[in-house]
Amino acid sequence: MVTSKPVRWRPASRLLVWMAILLGSAVANAVVEVMDAQRRGEMLAFWQPLVWEASSATLILLTLPLLWWGCQRWPLHADTWRRRLPLYLLASVAWSLVHVVGMMLLRHLVYASVGEHYVDGSSWPTRLLYEYLKDVRAFFTFVALEHFFSWFGRRRQGEAHLLVAPEDVPPEEPVDRPERFLVRKLGRDFLVATADIEYAQAAGNYMNLHVRGHDYPLRSTMAALEARLDPARFVRIHRSYVLNLGFLVSIEPLDNGEARAHLADGSALPCSRRQLPGLRAALGQGGTPPVSAATPA
Known part of the structure; x- marks a missing residue:
């Protein structure tokens, strides 16, 4: 939201x-x-x-x-x-x-x-x-x-390219499991509900929060953001991506041992070979990739 x-x-x-x-x-x-x-x-x-x-x-x-x-x-x-x-x-x-x-x-x-x-x-x-x-x-x-x-x-409307850095603002104080994030971009403030974040992508010292086709940059590192997200819902699938399992539709295994995570909005995110077992474990699939996962929350 x-x-x-x-x-x-x-x-x-x-x-x-x-x-x-x-x-x-x-x-x-x-x-x-x-x-x-x-x-x-x-x-x-x-x-x-x-x-x-x-x-x-x-x-x-x-x-x-x-x-x-x-x-x-x-x-x-x-x-x-x-x-x-x-x-x-x-x-x-x-x-x-x-x-x-x-x-x-x-x-x-x-x-x-x-x-x-x-x-x-x-x-x-x-x-x-x-x-x-x-x-x-x-x-x-x-x-x-x-x-x-x-x-x-x-x-x-204030939506910049995915990897464009936002305005230089002080980092937010860490909050345990926040329900929403306050982000600022191009002179405007946005409240992004944590449950609405489909995925987050790293961009240097910023994280771009993807919500309903839009990207909201948050001044944070991947490690700091991961620590504030619920591990039961958000899973690291790549060095640059954290995925909300509620928006995952299917996993497409690739020949090189990696995979693509397909989301409900049609986008596809890379899933590295190293992170794929963790994604499967979070879905309760063991060693077998799922045909489909949960629908958007």
């Missing part, structure tokens, strides 16, 4: 901004289509290219909330992007398929409503491939923007 809640850009506001951008672009593209037709000596009614462009923009707007949800559910971080890139590529194919089928259906419906028949000269395989080559660029542009604005929003 923290004393200040981040102010996020509401989905409705984002949709309104993208609606203005996409529909404005649709009108501009329709004007260019008409001008190009006139240069070729052809007659093209303005409503036709407007329908082509607006149908595409409409389907993009309808699918953007789902795309944003996917970015939040499977975020791309330095330790996850390689593993999740195939998932995003597969999602781009599905997104393009929905986009193409939906916009073609809209075009047929609009043309039929005015007594016209929409004709597309290309075959479906050719159309799908052509549109995907355009859609994959748009898809990853939206993904990149979503991750950028998510990162930028955290910075605006």
